[in-house]
Amino acid sequence: xxxxTQTPKFQVLKTGQSMTLQCAxxxxxxxxxxxRQDPGMGLRLIHYSVGAGITDQGEVPNGxxxxxxxxxxxxxxxxSAAPSQTSVYFCASSFLQGIGELFFGExxxxxxx
Amino acid sequence: xENVEQHPSTLxxxxxxxxxxxxxYSDSASNYFPWYKQELGKRPxxxxxxxxxxxxxxxxxxxxxxxxxxxHFSLHITETxxxxxxxxxxxxxxxxxxxxxxxxxxxxxxxx
Numbered sequence: 001x002x003x004x005t006q007t008p009k010f011q012v013l014k015t016g017q018s019m020t021l022q023c024a025x026x027x028x029x030x031x032x033x034x035x036r037q038d039p040g041m042g043l044r045l046i047h048y049s050v051g052a053g054i055t056d057q058g059e060v061p062n063g064x065x066x067x068x069x070x071x072x073x074x075x076x077x078x079x080s081a082a083p084s085q086t087s088v089y090f091c092a093s094s095f096l097q098g099i100g101e102l103f104f105g106e107x108x109x110x111x112x113x
Numbered sequence: 114x115e116n117v118e119q120h121p122s123t124l125x126x127x128x129x130x131x132x133x134x135x136x137x138y139s140d141s142a143s144n145y146f147p148w149y150k151q152e153l154g155k156r157p158x159x160x161x162x163x164x165x166x167x168x169x170x171x172x173x174x175x176x177x178x179x180x181x182x183x184x185h186f187s188l189h190i191t192e193t194x195x196x197x198x199x200x201x202x203x204x205x206x207x208x209x210x211x212x213x214x215x216x217x218x219x220x221x222x223x224x225x
Contacts, residue, residue: 031211033213035215040122040217040218041217042119042202042215042216042217042218043157043202043204043215044215045212045213045214048211048212050211056211058212059114059212059214090156090157096210097209097210097211099144099145099164099206099210101147101159101162102147102149102157102159102213104156104157104158105156106155106156107156
């Protein structure tokens with residue numbers, strides 16, 4: 001079991017560019033989510049999904065899109081990157097719908113210039 | 114939405130002492146309260162959790178207490194060791210458990 005796999009681990013973008021952070025899990029978890037981590041602000045929920053075809057917004061969804069076409073994959077798209085989106089992004093999954101242990105990926109460090 | 118406040122932001126203890134981290138939450142409907150440990154450069158990992166129908170839970174040197182009336186919960190680490198040094202996050206689950214709101218973290222340093 002690889003667990004939760006995120007790619008890329010590091011990325012530098014210019015303002016206005018678009019990109020997709022990939023997340024895949026091999027634990028057959030229904031629940032998947034994306035968080036961003038900024039110094040002094042903890043982890044903030046961007047979007048989450050309770051199953052294929054179902055997504056919903058978290059605390060800080062603006063500027064991000066998600067889709068869930070399969071149980072395994074939950075990509076996060078930045079349509080037009082802004083410096084305020086410089087952060088470390090974590091994908092996480094859980095067997096139970098949020099009420100249960102979250103298994104995190106290793107994180108993706110994104111810098112927007 | 115839910116608001117989780119966590120204190121202190123930094124905590125320094127001597128090896129062998131106890132450490133206590135406190136969190137408060139705002140949404141009385143929250144029913145699940147996990148604690149995550151994040152070592153430098155690593156991913157967060159669950160260390161203990163408690164559900165709203167339980168007042169206290171213990172796992173070896175770690176314990177969590179929950180006061181639903183006051184809407185606060187605490188992490189207690191006894192006999193601290195250098196490997197306990199990390200950032201600890203509390204969280205509360207709302208939205209039927211689908212939305213986990215994290216506190217801002219506590220940097221714990223255990224000194225020899």
